[in-house]
Amino acid sequence: MAKSASSKHPAHYTRLCDLLREAASIGAVGSLLGWDQETYMPHAGAAMPGGRADQSSIISGIVHERRTSKEIGDLIARCEADKNLLGDSRIAANIREMRRDYDLATKLPTSLVSELARTGSLSQDAWKDARAKNRFKDFKPWLEKMLDLTRQKAKCYGVPKGGEVYDALLDEYEPGMTAREVEGIFTPLRGRLAGLVSEIVASKAKVSDKCTEIGASQADQHAFGHDVIKALGFDLNAGRLDTTAHPFCSGMGPGDTRLTTRYGKPSILEALGSTMHEAGHGMYEQGLPKGTHFGQPLADAISLGIHESQSRMWENLVGRSRAFWQWALPVAKKRFGAKLAKVNVDQMYAAANVVQPSFIRVEADEATYNLHIMIRFAIERALISEDLSVSDLPGTWNAMYKEYLGLKVPSDTLGCLQDVHWSFGLIGYFPTYTLGNLYAAQFWVQISRDIPDLDKRMAKGDFAPLLAWLRKNIHQHGRRYRAAELCQRVTGRPLSADPLMAYLEGKLRPIYGLDGGAKAGAKAAFKPARRAHAMAMA
Numbered sequence: 058m059a060k061s062a063s064s065k066h067p068a069h070y071t072r073l074c075d076l077l078r079e080a081a082s083i084g085a086v087g088s089l090l091g092w093d094q095e096t097y098m099p100h101a102g103a104a105m106p107g108g109r110a111d112q113s114s115i116i117s118g119i120v121h122e123r124r125t126s127k128e129i130g131d132l133i134a135r136c137e138a139d140k141n142l143l144g145d146s147r148i149a150a151n152i153r154e155m156r157r158d159y160d161l162a163t164k165l166p167t168s169l170v171s172e173l174a175r176t177g178s179l180s181q182d183a184w185k186d187a188r189a190k191n192r193f194k195d196f197k198p199w200l201e202k203m204l205d206l207t208r209q210k211a212k213c214y215g216v217p218k219g220g221e222v223y224d225a226l227l228d229e230y231e232p233g234m235t236a237r238e239v240e241g242i243f244t245p246l247r248g249r250l251a252g253l254v255s256e257i258v259a260s261k262a263k264v265s266d267k268c269t270e271i272g273a274s275q276a277d278q279h280a281f282g283h284d285v286i287k288a289l290g291f292d293l294n295a296g297r298l299d300t301t302a303h304p305f306c307s308g309m310g311p312g313d314t315r316l317t318t319r320y321g322k323p324s325i326l327e328a329l330g331s332t333m334h335e336a337g338h339g340m341y342e343q344g345l346p347k348g349t350h351f352g353q354p355l356a357d358a359i360s361l362g363i364h365e366s367q368s369r370m371w372e373n374l375v376g377r378s379r380a381f382w383q384w385a386l387p388v389a390k391k392r393f394g395a396k397l398a399k400v401n402v403d404q405m406y407a408a409a410n411v412v413q414p415s416f417i418r419v420e421a422d423e424a425t426y427n428l429h430i431m432i433r434f435a436i437e438r439a440l441i442s443e444d445l446s447v448s449d450l451p452g453t454w455n456a457m458y459k460e461y462l463g464l465k466v467p468s469d470t471l472g473c474l475q476d477v478h479w480s481f482g483l484i485g486y487f488p489t490y491t492l493g494n495l496y497a498a499q500f501w502v503q504i505s506r507d508i509p510d511l512d513k514r515m516a517k518g519d520f521a522p523l524l525a526w527l528r529k530n531i532h533q534h535g536r537r538y539r540a541a542e543l544c545q546r547v548t549g550r551p552l553s554a555d556p557l558m559a560y561l562e563g564k565l566r567p568i569y570g571l572d573g574g575a576k577a578g579a580k581a582a583f584k585p586a587r588r589a590h591a592m593a594m595a
Contacts, residue, residue, distance in 0.1 A: 070142055073132040073155070074353055080123040081352030085310040087116040087174075092315050094178065095301045103182045114175035121170040125163045133159055147355065150537040154354030157232070164213045173206050177481045184480035185302055193451050193469040200479055201447045204440055207482040211441070223438045226485035230361040231492060232539060236438055239488045242495070243431050246554045247461075253561060254424050257412045262569040266408035270323035271396035275300075278320055281392040282332035285385060286316070289371060290524040291336045292343055298332065303477040304419065306335045306368075308342030311351050325389070326409060327420055330372050337371035338364060340524060344532030355535040361486060363540050365493020366500060367527065373423050373494075374501050374560070375515065375523070379406040383516035410568055414462040416471040424561055425462060427494060432457045433476070433487040441484050496544060498557035500531070503548050 094102070094109050103109045123129075136142055136152045143149045180199040187196035207226065214225040223236045273281075279298070287293055292314075301317040308314050316335040320328045341364060350356035358364045375381050382405040390397045412422045418429040436453060439445035445453055454473040455466040466472040478486055505511065508522050515523070530547050544552050566572060 066148075067139060067142060069132050069135040069139070070148070073129065073136060074350075076123070076126070076129055076132070077155070078352035080120055082310065083116065083123065084120045085313075087113060087120060088307050088309050090116065092307045092309070092317075094181070095303075095305065096299045096317060100182070103178055110175045110178035113178045114171040117174035118167050118171040121162065121165065121167050125159070125167075130159060130163070147537055151350075151353055151355045154357075154536045158354065161214060161229075164215070165210060166213070169206070169209060169213065173210065173482055176202055176206060180480040180482075181477065184474065184477060188302075188470050188474040191468045191470040191474070193474060196474065196480070197447055200450075203479065203482040204447065204484075207484050208441060210482075221438075221442060223441050223485060226441065227488065228485075230486050230489050232360060233541070234362075234488075234492075239434060239492075242552075242554065243427075243434065243488075243491065246427065246491075246558075247431055249554070249558050250424065250427055250561075251461075253558075253565065254412065254414065254428075256571055257424065257565060257569045258414070260569040260571055264407050264411050264568060266324050266326060266411045268397075268400045268404045269326050269408050271325060271393060272323075273325050273393055273396065275320045277392050278325055278328050279318075281325070281389055282318060282329060284388050284392065285329065286332060286336040286339075288384075288388075288518050289333070289336055289340070289375075289520050291316070291339050295343060296339055298335075304331045304335050306338035306342065308339070308345070308347075311347040314339045314342045322420070324408075325393070330376060331419060333376045334368045334372040337368035340371070340527070341367040341532055344524075344528045345535055346533060350535065353535075355537060357536050359534070359536050359538065359543060360492075360540040361489035362492030362496055363531065363543065365489050366496035367493075367531070369490070369493045370497040370501065374497060375520070377406075377409040377423065377564075378512070378515065379403075380512040380515040382406050382409065384518040388518075407568060410565060412565060412569070414464055416458070416464060416466060417475055423494075424565060427491045428461045430487055430491045432461055437479070437484050437487060492540075492552075495552055495554060495557050496540070498560045499544065499548050499550075499552060501560065502556050503530075 090109060090113050094113075098109060101108075133152065133155050137156065143152070176199075180196075180203050183199040184196050187193060208222065211222045211225040214228070216222055217224050217228075217235070220235055220237075227234055227236060227239070279300075282298060283293070286298065295312045296314040296316060298316045298318060300319055302319065304316075304318050306314065306316050316332070316339050318328055318332040318335060322328070341358065345356050345358065347356045379402065382402050386397070386400070386402055386405050390400075410422070412424045414425050415421055418426070418433075421429055432454070435457065436445065436450065439453075440447065440450070451469055451473050458464045458466050458472070504523065504526055507526060508514070511523060514520070531543070534543065538546060541552065544550075
């Protein structure tokens with residue numbers, strides 16, 4: 058086993074890092090089992106005795122026992138008492154986060170951790186079948202069981218004083234955030250988004266993505282996706298791209314980051330957006346210092362909100378920009394040939410920015426996407442508190458889609474069965490998608506200031522300056538700073554919805570012919586990006 062801490066550090070710190078590295082290495086085996094189940098594993102392999110459900114349960118139990126060992130607890134305590142060691146701010150942050158992880162993990166019995174993994178594996182397969190057959194009743198008992206196990210986990214963590222059960226789960230993904238804080242962000246944002254969407258839907262502008270519905274084969278789309286993510290900076294020598302029912306990224310360990318995407322929709326933009334989204338996650342995983350700190354918090358993502366900021370940034374702020382399509386369209390034409398011969402950059406830019414309320418979250422445009430997240434946040438919060446029964450989930454889902462997006466949901470496959478998250482018990486995850494959009498837009502303001510010629514570079518296929526900026530300002534820090542502190546350090550201000558709204562208004566209003574651009578307040582909040590979009594439309 059390679060040593061994870063330098064010999065210049067005291068033996069107790071080196072030993073602690075080595076033990077955590079060993080646990081993380083075993084955890085990587087569990088990640089590989091999960092990736093295989095989502096991609097290539099035969100369908101019958103999950104539920105058979107000794108099959109994937111049992112395998113995942115055993116691995117999760119072993120990892121949990123290692124991470125909660127008395128030796129690790131004693132070593133953390135020794136490190137916390139070592140004033141010389143704490144004099145290094147990076148190591149101090151590492152030990153702080155080790156303590157957080159240990160305290161949370163030791164609150165969970167190994168039996169519960171194993172059962173969550175086993176049931177999650179079986180529940181995932183049940184979800185796949187139910188989704189394919191549009192039979193919510195087949196998934197209902199599994200969702201009820203996962204919710205029960207997840208409530209048990211939350212109770213083990215403990216409900217924060219003055220808080221709610223959901224807070225204990227949200228804290229797993231976005232440390233320090235509460236449901237009330239999320240609600241305080243989402244409520245005014247919903248009003249602003251709804252207003253913009255209403256204006257766009259009512260506009261007379263004709264914006265369409267029909268030019269991208271070219272009947273491209275899966276093989277050609279996959280090859281195009283490879284072209285794009287390689288140019289963006291995803292290291293294909295240390296990663297790969299496969300297909301699955303629900304796209305995801307898995308950072309297995311040093312030198313091994315797996316992406317998945319899906320195909321099947323008429324427009325080539327659907328798969329490309331999914332691929333770029335996961336590549337954003339993947340480049341973050343590849344940028345974390347795993348080579349020297351694997352198993353330590355310094356090699357982990359800060360939060361899911363920050364992780365999502367990376368995926369949403371590459372998918373949207375890059376992938377839906379005119380500069381990107383100045384480079385990408387010629388690349389696409391080489392792959393798809395005559396099918397795109399008559400399509401120009403203006404058409405592709407407009408196609409990438411069509412706003413239309415729709416049923417599927419992962420296919421949603423930027424203006425409506427966060428409304429999908431708000432629906433899920435409200436529903437899972439009610440499910441975990443038992444204010445909403447699983448039996449009433451489809452009806453509540455459909456009613457909220459009518460209220461938020463004006464849509465009548467035609468089936469559970471297009472409704473409450475579309476996301477994989479709840480089958481794993483990932484409650485508290487969904488709000489991080491919108492937090493990621495907010496972080497991404499706010500980071501983009503600073504990026505635009507620090508790289509003033511970024512649009513020109515992207516138009517030539519040069520994404521290296523952007524990735525280098527992210528490596529320096531986001532990726533290299535791991536969990537050294539909490540999300541709110543990192544945002545303040547990078548942008549000079551706390552998280553705000555203003556940059557996101559200014560970005561959306563500054564881009565979408567001109568496309569849809571609405572009052573010539575962003576409102577006055579938005580102009581002030583997002584000057585660099587607005588100038589770029591104004592030039593693109595000139």
